[in-house]
Structure formats: C-alpha cells, structure tokens
Amino acid sequence: MSDAPLIEVKDLGVRLNTSHGPAQAVRGVSFALRRGETLGLVGESGCGKSVTALALMGLLPDSAVISGSIRLDGAELVGLPDTAYCRLRGNRISMIFQEPMTALNPMHTIGHQVAEPLLRHTGVSAAEARHEAIALLDRVGLPDAAKRVDAYPHQFSGGQRQRITIAMALACQPDVLIADEPTTALDVTIQGQILDLIASLVEERGMSMILISHDLGVIAENVERMMVMYGGTVVESGETNAVFTRMGHPYTQGLFRARPRLGARKGTRLKTIAGTVPELADLPAGCTFADRCTIAEARCRAALPAVVDVGAAHGVRCIRTDVSMDAGGVGA
Amino acid sequence: MSAPLTAPAGTAAIPPGARPVTGFWRRALRHRSFVLGAVLSLFVLGAALLSLVWTPWSAYDIDVASKLHPPSAAHWLGTDVLGRDIVSLLLVGARSTIMVGVIAVGIGLSFGVGLGLVAAARKGWTEELIMRMSDFTFAFPAVLSAIMLAAVAGPGMVTSITAIGIFQIPTFVRVTRGSANAIWAREFVLAARAAGKGSFRITIEHVLPNILSILIVQATIQFALAILAEAALSYLGLGTQPPQPSWGRMLNDAQTLLFQSPMLAVYPGAAIAIAVLGLNLLGDGLRDLLDPRLARER
Ligand SMILES: Nc1ncnc2c1ncn2[C@@H]1O[C@H](COP(=O)(O)OP(=O)(O)OP(=O)(O)O)[C@@H](O)[C@H]1O
Ligand code: SF4
Ligand SMILES: [Mg+2]
Numbered sequence: 001m002s003d004a005p006l007i008e009v010k011d012l013g014v015r016l017n018t019s020h021g022p023a024q025a026v027r028g029v030s031f032a033l034r035r036g037e038t039l040g041l042v043g044e045s046g047c048g049k050s051v052t053a054l055a056l057m058g059l060l061p062d063s064a065v066i067s068g069s070i071r072l073d074g075a076e077l078v079g080l081p082d083t084a085y086c087r088l089r090g091n092r093i094s095m096i097f098q099e100p101m102t103a104l105n106p107m108h109t110i111g112h113q114v115a116e117p118l119l120r121h122t123g124v125s126a127a128e129a130r131h132e133a134i135a136l137l138d139r140v141g142l143p144d145a146a147k148r149v150d151a152y153p154h155q156f157s158g159g160q161r162q163r164i165t166i167a168m169a170l171a172c173q174p175d176v177l178i179a180d181e182p183t184t185a186l187d188v189t190i191q192g193q194i195l196d197l198i199a200s201l202v203e204e205r206g207m208s209m210i211l212i213s214h215d216l217g218v219i220a221e222n223v224e225r226m227m228v229m230y231g232g233t234v235v236e237s238g239e240t241n242a243v244f245t246r247m248g249h250p251y252t253q254g255l256f257r258a259r260p261r262l263g264a265r266k267g268t269r270l271k272t273i274a275g276t277v278p279e280l281a282d283l284p285a286g287c288t289f290a291d292r293c294t295i296a297e298a299r300c301r302a303a304l305p306a307v308v309d310v311g312a313a314h315g316v317r318c319i320r321t322d323v324s325m326d327a328g329g330v331g332a
Numbered sequence: 333m334s335a336p337l338t339a340p341a342g343t344a345a346i347p348p349g350a351r352p353v354t355g356f357w358r359r360a361l362r363h364r365s366f367v368l369g370a371v372l373s374l375f376v377l378g379a380a381l382l383s384l385v386w387t388p389w390s391a392y393d394i395d396v397a398s399k400l401h402p403p404s405a406a407h408w409l410g411t412d413v414l415g416r417d418i419v420s421l422l423l424v425g426a427r428s429t430i431m432v433g434v435i436a437v438g439i440g441l442s443f444g445v446g447l448g449l450v451a452a453a454r455k456g457w458t459e460e461l462i463m464r465m466s467d468f469t470f471a472f473p474a475v476l477s478a479i480m481l482a483a484v485a486g487p488g489m490v491t492s493i494t495a496i497g498i499f500q501i502p503t504f505v506r507v508t509r510g511s512a513n514a515i516w517a518r519e520f521v522l523a524a525r526a527a528g529k530g531s532f533r534i535t536i537e538h539v540l541p542n543i544l545s546i547l548i549v550q551a552t553i554q555f556a557l558a559i560l561a562e563a564a565l566s567y568l569g570l571g572t573q574p575p576q577p578s579w580g581r582m583l584n585d586a587q588t589l590l591f592q593s594p595m596l597a598v599y600p601g602a603a604i605a606i607a608v609l610g611l612n613l614l615g616d617g618l619r620d621l622l623d624p625r626l627a628r629e630r
Contacts (some may be wrong), residue, residue: 061523062456083530090528097526102519107541107624116537117527152624168527 005032006073007056007093007176013067014048014055014232020279025051026232028304029068035175038202038209040219040240042255043229049212052229053178056210057095058085063239065128072176091121092167098181100161104153110137110164111149117171118198138165140197159190166198176185180212195222216259220244231277231288233304238314242288248308248316250324251289287318295323359621366617372610376603380426389417391424392575400593409599412582418596421577422603429559429607432493432571436558437498437551439450444504449539451505452512453531454598463509466502474499478570481514492571496561500554502518507550511543518542544620552615556608563604579603 015024026048033039041049049082054060056070058077070077077085089095093260097103104113114136115129124132128251130149140163142156162182169177179198183191199222202209211223219226220240227237228249236249247253254273275292284290286301292298300319307315310325320322360366383391388408395415403410409418447466451459472480485491491542515521515538524534563580565571572578580598586596 057526059522060514086528086530088528095523095526097519097523099519103523105520105524105538105542108537116524116529120528120533154624165523168523171527 003034004253005071005073006035008032008071009056009069011068011072012052012055012070014051014060015065015067016051016060017063023279024232024283026055029227029234031227031228031234031237033176033208033210037225038211038223040211040223040226041210042214042216042219042226043231044214044255044277047229048232049214049229050180051232053095053180053212055211056176056178057089057093058082059089059095075154087121090169090174091172092174093176093178094172094174095178095180096162096165096169096182098184100158100165100185103165104161106153109150109152110156113153114164114167114171117168121172124246133171136171137164140167140170140201141193142163142167158186160192162186162190162194163197166194166201170205174207176208176210177202178210178212181214182211183218184213184215192220200224202260214298216256228255231283233288233317235289235314235317238311242311242314246311246314246325248310248314248321248325249289249318250293250295250320253324254292295320338505343506356621363617363621365613366621369613369617371613372606373614376426376607376610377430379423380430382592383420383427384422387417387420387423389420391416391420391577394575400589400596410593412596413585416577418599421582422579422599425577425579425582425600426603426607428489428572429562429580429604430577432496432562433555433558433607435465435493436496436500436561437555439494440504440554441547441551444501445508445574447501448508449512449535451509452516452539455583456525462505466505469498469609470502472499475564475568475570478565478568482570487570488572489572489576492562492565495565495570496558499556499561501552504547504550507544507546511546512539515539515542521551545622546623548618549612549615552608552611555611556604559604559607 012029114133118129291294341577399415401411566581567584582600
C-alpha cells in the first residue's frame with residue numbers, strides 16, 4: 001500500500017441551480033483517501049452528501065458549477081470531459097445507490113446489467129462477461145445465480161436487488177466504491193447483511209470506500225474515518241473512534257443524542273436538534289449551524305469558522321470547541 | 333481484464349443471451365386485444381396483398397351504365413357513381429392506405445423519435461432549438477404543407493405522404509422528448525451513468541426500450557391520423573390522384589351522394605375503422621407484451 005492518496009479532494013465546492021436560484025450546495029470539502037481506506041460521510045437529509053458523491057462521480061447536472069480539485073491517482077477530475085469520465089465510471093470509481101428498487105432498468109435482465117460494465121470497460125467477450133456476471137452474482141450472495149441470471153429486476157426482493165446493484169458496481173474491480181445510503185431503503189435485518197457484504201468485498205478487493213449514511217451507528221461500525229456534514233460543509237472529521245470518543249462539534253453531539261437507541265425506556269422522547277436544516281439558497285454567512293446551535297455567539301455568524309484541530313487528524317469547524325468539548329456533551 | 337472470479341460449476345450450460353421467445357408467443361396468443369388487433373391488421377394487409385394479384389373487377393374500369401348498383405352476385409357491395417366495383421376499389425384502396433400510413437408514420441417516427449431522443453439526451457440549447465423548430469413545423473397543418481409542397485413538386489401520392497410525414501414529426505418529437513426526459517430522471521439511468529455509459533448508449537439501451545410502448549401506441553394513433561389526413565388531401569385533389577383509388581377519396585366521393593346512397597360512405601368508413609381499430613388493439617397488445625413486468629403467466 002503506497003502512501004500517495006488514491007483520491008484527493010481539495011476545497012470542493014458545488015454550486016447548483018435550485019428552484020430558489022443558484023445555491024452553494026457544497027463548500028470547502030477536503031479529504032484524502034488512500035488505497036484500502038474507508039471513509040464515512042454522515043449528516044441529516046439535505047446536507048449535501050449525495051451532491052458530494054455525485055461531484056466525485058462527475059454526475060452532477062451540466063448546470064452545476066464545481067470548484068476546487070478532485071484528483072484520482074494524481075489526475076485532475078474537475079473539468080474532465082464527459083467521454084473521459086465515462087471511462088472512469090464503473091471502471092475505477094463505482095457507486096451504489098439508495099433505492100435498489102429503481103436503480104435497475106426494468107427492461108433488461110439482471111445478467112445483462114451486471115455484464116454491461118465488463119463489456120464496456122474490459123475486452124472480454126459476451127460469453128465471458130456473462131460467465132463473470134454469474135460469478136459476481138454468486139459472490140454477492142444471490143441464490144441460484146446461474147439459474148436466475150436471465151430474470152428481470154421485478155422478480156427479486158429489495159435486498160436481492162441491492163446485491164445485484166453491488167455486483168454491477170463491482171464488476172470491473174473499481175479502486176473506489178461510493179455507497180450512498182446503500183441500506184436505507186431496506187429492512188433492518190437485511191441492512192446488516194448488505195453492510196457486511198460490502199465490508200467483506202471492500203476488504204477482499206482492497207478497495208477504498210466512501211460510505212454515506214445518516215445513521216451514526218452504520219458509520220461507527222463500518223468505516224475507519226468519518227466526516228460529519230452540515231449545510232454543505234464538513235463540520236467535523238477524524239478517525240471514527242476519535243470522533244465518537246471526543247465529539248467536538250455541537251452538531252455532531254446533537255446528532256449523537258438524537259440517535260434512536262434500543263432499550264431506551266418507553267416514553268422517553270428522542271432528543272431532537274431544534275430547528276431545521278437551512279435552505280441552501282439562504283445559508284447564513286457564518287457558521288451554517290448557528291441558527292440551531294445552543295452555544296452560538298455573535299462572532300459565529302461573522303464568517304465561516306475555520307477548522308480547528310482538536311486531536312491527531314481530528315478537525316472541528318467551530319470557534320467554541322473549548323466550550324462544546326468542555327461540556328463533554330457526548331454521552332448525555 | 334482484472335483477475336476474474338471463479339465461476340460456480342455448471343454455469344456454462346446456459347447459452348449466452350437466451351431469451352424467452354417461445355414465452356412471448358405463448359403470451360401473445362393469450363392476449364385478447366393483441367390477437368384481435370393482429371387479425372384485423374392482417375385482414376387489411378391481406379386485402380392489400382390480394383389486390384396485387386386479384387380483384388373481382390378492375391378497379392379502374394369506368395362503366396357509367398351500371399353506376400350505383402346495389403349489392404348483387406356480380407358486385408358484392410355494389411358499384412359507385414362511375415360504375416366501378418366497390419369491393420375492387422376497397423381492395424386496391426387498402427394498398428394506398430397502407431402505403432400512406434406506413435411511409436408517413438415512418439417519416440414522422442424516424443425523424444421525430446431521433447430528434448426527441450437527441451433533445452432529451454443533450455438538453456440545453458440543442459433541446460431548445462429542436463423544440464422551437466418542431467413548434468414551428470407544428471404550426472403548419474398537413475394540408476398547408478401539402479399545398480406548399482404541391483406547388484413545388486406537383487400534387488400526388490408522394491407529395492401527400494411527404495407532407496403528412498413532415499406534419500407528424502413534431503408530434504413524435506414532443507412525445508419522445510417528454511417520455512425520454514422522464515426516463516432520464518430515473519435512478520437506473522444515474523446508475524447506468526455511474527457504470528460508465530455515455531449518453532448514446534443510455535439512449536439506446538435504457539431510454540428507448542422504456543419508451544417503446546408509448547411510441548408504439550402513439551404510432552398507431554398517428555397511423556389513423558395519416559389515413560384521415562390522406563382522405564382530406566385526396567378530397568382537395570392533393571393526395572392520391574384519380575384513377576388511383578383510396579379509402580379517403582371514396583369517402584369524400586360518397587359525401588355528395590350521402591342521401592342517395594349512404595352505403596357508399598359506410599364501406600370505406602368501415603374499412604378505415606377496421607384498420608384504425610386493428611392498429612390500436614395491436615399497439616395496446618404490444619405495449620403489454622413488451623413490458624417484462626407484465627410478463628407473468630396469466
Ligand atoms: N440536481 C439538483 N438541483 C438542485 N438542487 C439539488 C440537486 N440535487 C440536490 N440538490 C439540493 O442540494 C442539497 C443537498 O442535497 P443532497 O442530495 O446532497 O442531500 P443528502 O445529504 O444526500 O440528503 P439525503 O440524506 O436526503 O440523501 C439539497 O438541498 C437538495 O435540495
Ligand atoms: S461556530 Fe458557533 S454556532 Fe457554529 S457550531 Fe460552533 S459554537 Fe455553534
Ligand atoms: Mg442523498
């Protein structure tokens with residue numbers, strides 16, 4: 001394993017055309033991922049997780065303005081023409097989506113859809129691709145893969161379909177796998193199985209993975225490092241263990257307190273974070289979390305806070321970490 | 333390619349790309365509207381083919397002495413105002429009808445679908461340009477474009493077919509772009525793009541198959557409209573030229589005699605109705621049969 005990062009993102013910004021006019025959906029996102037490393041991206045709905053992922057994949061609408069830099073093995077991806085990006089997608093970077101029910105084309109057999117990326121990106125024959133597709137479907141745990149390879153998506157359950165989309169994403173042995181809430185649409189019992197499958201495949205093939213979730217539990221169990229996003233910015237990042245033991249950002253702490261827990265006494269209400277995610281179009285000038293933060297001050301609203309190091313490679317985008325971390329708000 | 337995984341034993345037994353063809357026909361024969369539509373359409377097609385080798389009488393022989401005969405053993409459906417045998421006229425007319433319909437819809441379909449798919453795939457100013465152009469074309473009714481074309485190329489079947497075909501393009505552009513845009517917004521297209529497919533392949537493999545049923549149904553509707561437009565153009569002397577018979581001209585010829593011999597209008601009217609109904613049922617049936625989600629055994 002080399003030390004040079006496989007994927008390196010610097011100061012990524014995405015400007016989107018929304019119904020309320022142009023809006024900065026993502027700003028100042030930076031991270032580096034070496035081969036075989038796993039990174040989690042967590043945050044509430046609408047905080048920009050998917051937009052970040054789509055920016056990495058080069059799949060944002062043409063009207064989106066992307067700033068900053070995304071390097072894959074040192075090669076710049078921002079501004080890459082679509083034809084060149086097509087050769088990377090599904091080949092070196094792959095993505096799994098949230099909705100397995102809609103991520104497969106209803107008109108094609110699953111075998112065809114899994115074999116497709118192989119035919120596209122590698123020089124194999126149709127027969128070889130089919131053979132490989134069956135092997136992949138078998139590997140992702142689709143029962144009776146050889147027999148069911150010619151079945152259509154509607155003939156499978158949600159969990160099985162997610163296995164199929166995983167097979168599709170992994171067909172060409174990509175270097176980077178982006179999993180955008182791969183289990184959110186599934187039953188709790190299936191969720192664990194799918195996450196285990198992804199984890200074992202990532203390990204087995206030495207892939208780097210970016211796992212997106214709004215579930216802190218999923219992040220805690222599946223990735224080495226994590227980034228907490230809020231309002232399009234990364235508000236906290238670091239080793240998963242470090243972040244969970246010493247949460248620095250009031251938002252991370254709130255997210256942690258708001259997680260549903262098994263065995264919680266009946267009747268105890270979840271502690272939610274007051275307020276709602278701000279509209280992208282009218283993001284506050286300063287700290288994006290200021291409107292919901294219990295310890296906000298006037299100076300929080302002046303400018304976007306810089307990232308403060310609170311530990312080894314553990315950064316928090318807050319100017320009052322002294323207070324937030326002192327309160328030890330973690331457990332509560 | 334990168335190191336392949338080991339395949340489980342016994343996978344080679346399945347031939348690559350095996351498709352359930354037999355299943356399609358079994359389902360097709362059980363689909364009532366498909367069968368009825370196929371029968372009616374084949375009936376019209378058969379009539380057109382038959383006219384190439386045999387008609388009871390010549391469809392071109394004028395015999396004013398025996399005009400407007402009622403149905404008889406000699407003339408099964410009687411004769412028209414010029415004494416021509418109605419059955420023969422209908423048989424030969426089926427030929428013009430099918431030709432006009434097929435070619436005009438063919439023109440509309442190929443250009444319209446092509447442009448609609450490009451508009452949906454490219455978006456931006458390409459889409460804008462195509463839609464403006466098609467709005468512009470749509471503003472000219474088939475009759476008007478036929479008159480303009482006739483002024484240049486002279487009236488006749490080719491002129492009317494071309495005019496009807498051009499008139500059909502914008503409809504197909506709109507239907508195609510609308511439904512293609514809906515498919516482009518689907519998550520499986522995003523997944524396909526994430527797998528590295530470019531917009532051309534996505535259009536061919538994802539968009540087109542998913543809008544095919546809509547296009548088939550639209551084509552059957554347009555076919556019916558083409559037949560009616562041909563009738564109108566023939567009436568204006570811009571379509572099929574005498575003595576070449578067509579259902580549309582028969583219908584319009586019959587108009588002046590509506591009170592005297594109403595059946596003269598009924599026969600071509602019924603013929604048009606059979607063709608249109610047959611095509612619509614066929615389109616409906618195909619839509620169901622082409623959708624794998626509905627492919628369960630009934
Ligand atoms: N194509 C787009 N055009 C305009 N705005 C968009 C587009 N895609 C996303 N957005 C906006 O960008 C913001 C971030 O969206 P994003 O999908 O990244 O959220 P997310 O963190 O993935 O949320 P979720 O957990 O619901 O998936 C949202 O406010 C959303 O409305
Ligand atoms: S910068 Fe201020 S408003 Fe933002 S999280 Fe820290 S304390 Fe709260
Ligand atoms: Mg999302």
